[in-house]
Amino acid sequence: MNTEFTQEFEALLVKTAELITGDTSPEMVEKIKIWAIYNHIHKSLPALASHWNQTHAVGKAEVRRIFEEVRDLNQALKAAQTTNQQ
Template sequence: MNTDFEKEFNALVLKTAELITGDTSPEMLEKIKIWAFFNHVHKSLPALTSHWNQTHPESKAEVRRIFEEIRDLNQAQQAKKPESK
C-alpha cells in the first residue's frame, strides 16, 4: 500500500478520534477503527452482523462495550463545547 496514503488515512483516523472522543491514544485509534468498520457493516449488511453477533456473543459484548465507551466520551466531549448561538 502507498505509504503516503497510509499516513494520510491514519491522520484522518486520528482527527476523527480527537473530534469524537478527545482521545488520540493508540488504543483509542484502534477502537475508532473497530467502531467505524462495525457501524458501516451493520448499516450495509445487517444480516452479516446479526449472524456474527449470534455466533460470537463474547465479541458482540466487546463491540458493544467499545460503542458505549465512544458514545460516553463523545457526550462528554459535546458537554465541553460552549453553546453556539
C-alpha cells in the same frame, strides 16, 4: 499499499478519534476503527452483523462496550464544549 496514503489515512483516523472522543491515543484510534467498521457493516449488511453477533457472543459484548465508551466520551466532549462556549 502506498506509504504516503497509509500515513495520510492514519492521520484521518487520529483526527476522527479526536473529534468524536477528544482522545488521540493509539488505543482510541484502534477503537474508532472498530467502531466505524462495525457501524458500517451493521448499516449496510445487517444480516451479516446479526449472524456474527449470534456466533460471537464475546465479540458482540466487546463491540457493545466499545460503542458505549465512544458514545460516553462523545457526550462528555460535547458537554465540555457547550460549557466552554457559554
